[in-house]
Amino acid sequence: MVRGIYVHRANSSRLTLSAALERYLAEVTPTKRETTAVREARRVKHLQAELGKFSLMSLTPEAISKYRDARLGDGKSATTVRLELALLSHLYTVAIREWRLGIPSNPVSLVRKPAPAKGRDRRLKKGEQKRLLDACDSISNPMVGQIVRLALETGMRKGELVSITRDQLNIKSRIVTLNETKNGSTRSVPLTREATRVFKEVLRSPVRPIDTDLLFFGEPGRDGTRRPFAFDQAWYRALRKAKISGLRFHDLRHEAISRLVEFGLGDQEVAAISGHKSMQMLKRYTHLRVEDIVEKLDRISESQQAR
Numbered sequence: 001m002v003r004g005i006y007v008h009r010a011n012s013s014r015l016t017l018s019a020a021l022e023r024y025l026a027e028v029t030p031t032k033r034e035t036t037a038v039r040e041a042r043r044v045k046h047l048q049a050e051l052g053k054f055s056l057m058s059l060t061p062e063a064i065s066k067y068r069d070a071r072l073g074d075g076k077s078a079t080t081v082r083l084e085l086a087l088l089s090h091l092y093t094v095a096i097r098e099w100r101l102g103i104p105s106n107p108v109s110l111v112r113k114p115a116p117a118k119g120r121d122r123r124l125k126k127g128e129q130k131r132l133l134d135a136c137d138s139i140s141n142p143m144v145g146q147i148v149r150l151a152l153e154t155g156m157r158k159g160e161l162v163s164i165t166r167d168q169l170n171i172k173s174r175i176v177t178l179n180e181t182k183n184g185s186t187r188s189v190p191l192t193r194e195a196t197r198v199f200k201e202v203l204r205s206p207v208r209p210i211d212t213d214l215l216f217f218g219e220p221g222r223d224g225t226r227r228p229f230a231f232d233q234a235w236y237r238a239l240r241k242a243k244i245s246g247l248r249f250h251d252l253r254h255e256a257i258s259r260l261v262e263f264g265l266g267d268q269e270v271a272a273i274s275g276h277k278s279m280q281m282l283k284r285y286t287h288l289r290v291e292d293i294v295e296k297l298d299r300i301s302e303s304q305q306a307r
Contacts, residue, residue: 015101017059018052023099024091035159043084046071051088056095056103061110064088068111078114085113122251123258128244135241136234142205143216144234146198148252153195155256155274158249162228165213169199178275187275 021044029037050067051059064085071081089108095101124132129152136145147161154161160178168177174191176199191199202215209217209226216229235249253274260270270276 015056016052017054017056018048020056020091020095021048021052024094028090028094039083040087043087046084047088056092056101059107061107064108064111068114072114078116081114082116085111120248120251120254122246122248123255124247124251128242128247131242132238132244132247135238138241139234139238141234143202143229144231144238146202147216147229147231148235148238149198150195151249151252152256153192153198154189155253155260156189157253158231162214162216162231164215166203166215167213169203169215171196171199171203185275189273 025041025044029040032040047067050070051063054063068081068085071084072078085108089106092103092106092108096103096106133145133148136148139145147158150156150161151158154176156176156178164176164178168179170177174196176189176191178187178189199215211220212226214226214228216231217226218229220226231249239245239247257270257274260273265273
């Protein structure tokens, strides 16, 4: 203590992980976006159920490794487990740097993270787009078909689409400005003629309420506030009607971005539309059909022979 190197560890020895996670939810999570906060609350429940009784000081890398293996053994994806461990790791970082709890090190840093899952390459098969759109149109709420069409035309994420407000849309310039994106930066998305047509249809809706600027809105909540349209259940219903399996809504983003590349747009142009910060990430989302490449090679060959 005289030399100034004594660290008081009583607080971290008494504080349970469960209580620390509650403090994290109260102090750190509210600084993040609402969608992130909701997901973090779910992850905290799993961590509390399995590791909550440990104190911050007593939680060991071995206990965290067992948690990782148990979650993977229960069929949870590598991505799910990685995100849970990332939350736990950030908790320790905050406890060490900001809460000054005297914890000597972050035990999560000594644990091997599950390997990232292989990127999906699911694209629409022949006839699936028509069946999907027909199924969406058969649902009484027209917003279902409109959202799916816009996803295919723009490559926007579901959260980006359902959060669009009227002031973000410039029909004359055919541009949507996204203020809240996954990477936190503003992005302007150019609209195709079909996307512009769909947005015009959305704006002309005779049932549009005057108490919200959201283009895709839900019913008022208990507090009287309208929030973005809860799209998931309608999407699953449309998939069942279309008899399509193995397709996620996010796959429509893959489809749209791959089509942009197939249509001849350069990497920088596609990245400007999709919002990818690196070409490596863009590559993960771009899955070209080999058959289309074969047809392109044939056209190049015919062009050369004509010369």
